[in-house]
Amino acid sequence: MIAPEAVLNEVKKAIVGKDEVIAMALIAIIARGHILLEDIPGVGKTTMAVAFSKALGLDYKRVQFTPDVLPSDIVGFSLLDKATGEMIYKPGAILCNLFLADELNRATSRTQSALLEAMEEGRVTVDGITHPVPDPFIVIATQNPAGSSGTQLLPESQMDRFMVRLSLGYPTPEAELDLLERKQKGSMMDAVNCIADRGELAAIRAQADSVFVDKKIFDYAVKLSIASRGNRSVLHGASPRATIAVISMAKAAAWMNGRDYVIPADVKYIYPATITHRLLLTPEAKAAGKTAEGLLTEILSAVTAPAIR
Numbered sequence: 577m578i579a580p581e582a583v584l585n586e587v588k589k590a591i592v593g594k595d596e597v598i599a600m601a602l603i604a605i606i607a608r609g610h611i612l613l614e615d616i617p618g619v620g621k622t623t624m625a626v627a628f629s630k631a632l633g634l635d636y637k638r639v640q641f642t643p644d645v646l647p648s649d650i651v652g653f654s655l656l657d658k659a660t661g662e663m664i665y666k667p668g669a670i671l672c673n674l675f676l677a678d679e680l681n682r683a684t685s686r687t688q689s690a691l692l693e694a695m696e697e698g699r700v701t702v703d704g705i706t707h708p709v710p711d712p713f714i715v716i717a718t719q720n721p722a723g724s725s726g727t728q729l730l731p732e733s734q735m736d737r738f739m740v741r742l743s744l745g746y747p748t749p750e751a752e753l754d755l756l757e758r759k760q761k762g763s764m765m766d767a768v769n770c771i772a773d774r775g776e777l778a779a780i781r782a783q784a785d786s787v788f789v790d791k792k793i794f795d796y797a798v799k800l801s802i803a804s805r806g807n808r809s810v811l812h813g814a815s816p817r818a819t820i821a822v823i824s825m826a827k828a829a830a831w832m833n834g835r836d837y838v839i840p841a842d843v844k845y846i847y848p849a850t851i852t853h854r855l856l857l858t859p860e861a862k863a864a865g866k867t868a869e870g871l872l873t874e875i876l877s878a879v880t881a882p883a884i885r
Contacts, residue, residue, distance in 0.1 A: 577779055578772045580606075580832050586631035589767040591624050592758070593751025597742050599832070600849050601628065601716075605777075606784050607828040609739025609821065610695050610715040612730075612853065617720060619744045625676045625716040626765060633773040634673035635710065641683035647690035651700035652707070665702060670694050673710050673774065677717035681730055688734060691715070695737050712777055732812060732856050739821045740846075741853035780831075787827040788837040792882035796840060797822045803875045804851065809861035810871065818854045825850050840881035848872050 580602060587598050601624065604611050613621040622638070629636035639645065652668035669675065670691065677683075677691060694700050695715050699708045717738070719730060735741070747755060758764050797819050805813030814822075823838075825846040830838045848869060855868040 577783075578776050580780075582771055583628075583631050586768050586771055587624065587627040590627040590764045591620050591744075592755045593747045594620070594624075594744050597744055598624065600740060600742055600846070603825055603828045603832055603846065604740045604849075605632075605712075605714055606780055606831065607739060607821075607824040608712075608781060609824065610717070610737065612717050612719060612735070612738040612741040613744065614719045614741055614853075615743045615745065619746065621718040621744060622676060622678060623765070624744070625674065627768050628716075629674040630765070630768045630770055631772065632674075632777055633770045634712070634714070634777075636674045636676070637669045637672040638676040638678060639669050640678045641680050641687070643682065643684055645683055645687050647687050648702075650687060650690045651694065652702055654703045654705075663703065665705065665707065667707070668700070670700065671707070671709060673712055674714045674716065677715060679720055680717040681719045688730070691717075692734055692737055712774060712781075732854070735853045736815055736817055738853065739825065740849040742849060784828045784831040786836070787830050789823060789827060790838070790882075790884055792884055793826070793838050793840070793843065794823070796843060796879070796882050797826075799879050800843070800847065800851075800875060803879050804855060804871075807871060807875065809858055809864075809866050810855055811858045812854075812856040814851050814854055818851055821850050822847065839884050844876055844881070847876060 583602060584595070584598055588595065591598060601611055605628065613624070615621055626636065628634070639650065648668065650668045650670050652666050652671065654663040655666050657664045680688065680691070690700070694709050694713070698713060699706050800822070801814040801819045804810055807813065822843060826838045826842040829842040829846050830836070833842070851872060852868045855871065857866060857868060857871070
């Protein structure tokens with residue numbers, strides 16, 4: 577079975593200086609989650625998605641979302657076959673292993689909903705007929721920050737469908753210099769090799785699924801979610817779906833670290849990326865300059881972690 581470090585090393589050939597973000601994205605992929613990349617244009621969001629698809633040997637498709645993209649462009653449509661008189665299903669772009677929804681927050685709500693059905697239920701429905709998506713199925717969506725021309729942030733109900741929200745951000749001066757030097761040698765994506773396939777990813781996921789979770793860890797995850805819901809600065813806290821995501825991510829993180837059991841440090845490590853985008857702060861908290869990241873730090877400090885080593 578391929579080692580996780582080997583996958584990370586291949587993706588790092590295309591993305592410079594963002595090792596933590598790449599590792600968290602791989603954890604989410606192993607945990608069967610979908611990824612939201614929220615960032616400014618030009619920092620490598622699309623490149624990272626393509627690099628993962630190439631390294632893992634996944635069928636990859638990309639749609640640049642604009643207001644004129646229709647749901648049928650995503651899920652497909654039925655077409656009359658004149659020879660037989662039957663309706664033939666023409667698959668949409670989403671029927672692939674890794675689907676990149678580029679600038680998702682430029683699309684209409686109808687088109688976004690078509691994508692979310694596939695993310696949530698693992699299938700698409702066209703003319704009353706259900707079609708399953710391939711296995712594995714991963715959505716990596718990019719979202720430009722609020723205020724970018726022609727965009728609006730996704731509503732909370734849609735944000736909750738993504739297991740993690742990540743941000744690449746600007747590179748350090750050293751990383752940007754390294755990037756420039758590598759680009760002079762040709763396409764960085766050409767250096768990324770396919771070192772796994774869908775079967776190996778399925779085997780990795782099965783191993784992560786078998787990671788043991790003590791009841792104390794379950795209790796810890798629930799207490800963290802309850803603490804977010806009871807915080808005065810939070811209008812909507814972590815949902816039960818979020819609590820499930822925390823456990824799935826913690827199991828994948830434990831497997832990535834070579835353990836077959838989860839410890840509290842795994843939960844703390846994945847918690848910000850898994851929960852931050854699910855919290856809706858009150859207007860008063862926003863006016864006071866509070867952030868979801870800061871509140872999560874307070875919550876992690878306030879809730880006592882169980883004694884598991």
